[in-house]
Amino acid sequence: MAEAFKFELVSPARLVLSEEVAQVMVPGAEGDFTMLKGHSPFMTTVRPGVLEATSPAGKVIKIFVRGGFADASPAGLTILAEQAIPVEELKADVIAKEIKDAEEDVSDAKTAEGKRVAQEKLDQLKAVFAAAATSH
Template identity: 75%
Template sequence: MAEAFKFELVSPERLLVSEEVAQVVVPGSEGQFTMLKGHAPFMTTMRPGVIEVTGQSGTVSRIFVRGGFADASPAGLTVLAEMAVPVQDLKAEQIAREIKNAEEDVADAGSDETKRVAQEKLDQLREVQAALGAPAAH
């Protein structure tokens, strides 16, 4: 098993996770990455998706994040999420609501760039919905 490192997941409401873990898979804006002890330092934005945390015992927990930042350092990994909800606590209505908000952002976009960014977020949320097996929003 991989050596443990400190992982913290913080949302605007509270500190959700603060523990020693074996690895964390993060939905980075440039693609998924896996953090292990000794990872090179870097910071990235995150896209909506699921963080998979493997504990020292090998158990895996999955947490939906709506975006934010991930900061890898020699001290460990800190994730600052816009919103974070354990996957088992997610409700289909919540994902549908997120998609509806993203659809409104696309419709209300004032520039091509704003519309592109909003559409990208909408597409990512739909991918999350499909991956979680939630019914599609209409």
Template identity: 85%
Template sequence: MAEGFKFELVSPARLVLSEEATQVVVPGSEGDFTMLKGHSPFMTTVRPGVVEVTVSGGRIARIFVRGGFADASPAGLTILAEQAIPVEELKADVIAREIQDAEEDVADASTDEVKRVAQEKLDQLRAVFAATTPAGH
């Protein structure tokens, strides 16, 4: 059995998860990475996606994060997320309506900057929606 390490996921609203983990898969801005005990230290930004945490005992927690930072060290991993929502709390129908509204905002954008911001929001919502319908889980 793999050795555990300290894992914390924090959002501006609360401490979302603080567990002894054996593995954490993180959607890093340069690509997904897997954290195991004793990982070399580094810091990276996190893109919207699902953090998959295998806690000691084998249970898997899946949490959607929207951006933030990950700080890895040999002792553990801390993620400071802009937003973090357990996947089981995401509602696909609500997100689908928000995506439709965001698509209209992109289509109606009057300037390049307004369009860029609207497209970023749409991309984030699509990432949230994808988290509500995980393939292979």
């Protein structure tokens, strides 16, 4: 198993997770990435999706994140998420509301770029809804 490093996941409401982990799989804006100890420094945006943090003992913690920023360094990983909810706490009605809001954003978009961004978010939320439905 990989060496442990410090991982913190913070939402506006609270510190969601702060512990030593072996790896974290993150839904990055440019694609999913896996963080291990000693990773080269970089910053990226986070898209809606399910983040998976694996403890040194192999326990996997799955957390739905909706947007935010990831700051990776050789010392650890910090994610500032717009929203973070453990997958086991996800409720179908909450995700359905998020999808409804995203559908309204698509129809309200004034520009082609705005519509594209809103549609991308909607597609990601639908994927999360499907993932949450199969994980329960």
